[in-house]
Structures are given as structure tokens and as C-alpha cells.
Amino acid sequence: MGRQSHRIREVIVKKLHISPSLIGRKKPIQSDFTLSPCSPEAHEEIIKAGNGLFLSGAKLETATNWVSVLGPTVPASVQMEQGLVEVSKVILADEIERVCSVRPARLKMYGGNRSFSPNLVGLFTKAPHGGFRVFDEPGIARPYKKAPSCANYGSTNHVADSCMAATECKNCGGPHRADSRRCLARPTRSGAPSKEQMKTYRQMGEREYQAVQRARIAEEKAAVVDRIETDSLSSLASEESLICKNFPATPVKESTAVASRL
Helix, strand or coil: CHHHHHHHHHHHHHHHCCCHHHEEEEEEECCEEEEEECCHHHHHHHHHHHHHHCCCCCCCCCCCCCEEEEECCCCCEEEECCEEEECCHHHHHHHHHHHHCCCCCEEEEECCCCCCCCEEEEEECCCCCCCCCCCCCCCCCEECCCCCCCCCCCCCCCCHHHCCCCCCCCCCCCCCCCCCCCCCCCCECCECCCHHHHHHHHHHHHHHHHHHHHHHHHHHHHHHHHHHHHHHHHHHHHHHHHHHHHCCCCCHHHHHHHHHHC
């Protein structure tokens, strides 16, 4: 996946004729990719160059600013004229449009293991009125905001962009992100590692993390020493220039007159 992502970056840079430094992160979503520009100026430059993908069949567009609404209880089935009908996304979208006069652009269902009351997250192009109920259920819909997640070490208090701590994997304790492909303790499609494997992976990750931290501390100390030496050399140079400036110069005329007398 990493090689494919790198190739996609190369293709985009080549087709759009832009600098690779304008693109920050790339994230795959279903059949598409999201690009995170490094700055607002980079965003505008990438959008302006989007016509370069026209001949390749690809399309570059800005992300949609949808409003998320969380519905805590959605029945798995409802009683209608034709009998007991399973609630589908189409039926749920019709019910939401009937209740709040706004049809959701997209619906996501969570909690599939709870067949009696799965959770709903609706994405709207325009914010609906708050507190609406679907199918007369007691649960009230409310604005939904996903908690921030830091992939550096698994914190939910902030995102990775504003993280000031050193990168430490929450799976194995290694010096890499928790979603890194390098992590051996990361769950895969074949299943999660066993307890014995996790113990080995954590020991390896902790040793690697400590080695990286020692190298980082050594680099910081070396940088401090270099800065002190540079400051001392600059101070000595300034003192020497000051001494040369204050040293009295010998008059040229007097020395010439003495030489003529001799």
C-alpha cells in the first residue's frame, strides 16, 4: 500500500505540474484518495492545477463540508401496512426527510451486532434542526463530532498535527505511529497476534524506542555543544575586533620626519 501511495503521489505531481512539497498526507478512502495540502496557499494551487487530470479520467475536487448528526437508537424493523419491514437506508432517509425536511446526503449505520437498536450517523449538506426523532423512538438525534485521535501514541485528547510528544506506538511501544505498516503487533485480516507474540513484539518495540530516544538525546546534546562553541568563537572574534579598533595608530607624518632626520 505504501508503494502504491508513493506512485500515486508521483502521478499527481507529474500530471498537475506541481511541487511534491505542496502535498502533505495521503489517505485512501474506498476507491478514492484524500490529499491534505501543507497550507491554504498550497490548497488553492492544487485546485487550480486540477484540470491536468482531465485526460486521465480522474477528478480532483474539494472535500465536502458535511454536517454530522448522531442518532442513538434506530429500530432494526418497523411495522407498516405491508407488515414488519426491515429498516433500510432508503426508508431511514425518507423518515429523516419527513421529520426535519432535510434529506441526508449519506447514512452510516454502526452497532450491527445490536440488531434491536443500531446507531445512526447522518451526513447533511445543511444542518437540520436538533433534537428530532425517527420512527417516534425515545432517542434524540444530536450533532456528532468525532473525538480527536493522535496516531503518534493513541491519545484521544488531540490530533497528531498538534502532538508535542515523541512518536510511540500504542500496540508495541515502538518508535512509529500506531497505524504504521511496520508494526508487527498491529491486527491484520488473519487475526490479532497471540499473547506470546505480543510479549515479544512489545519487548522489541520498547528496545527500539529506547534506542531512538538515546540517539535523539545525544543529537540534542551535540547541538547544544555546537551552539556554545559557536557563541564562544563569535564572542572572541568580536573582542578581537574591538581591541584592534581601540589600539592607537602611529602617526605617519611623525615617523616620516624621524626617518628624514636620521
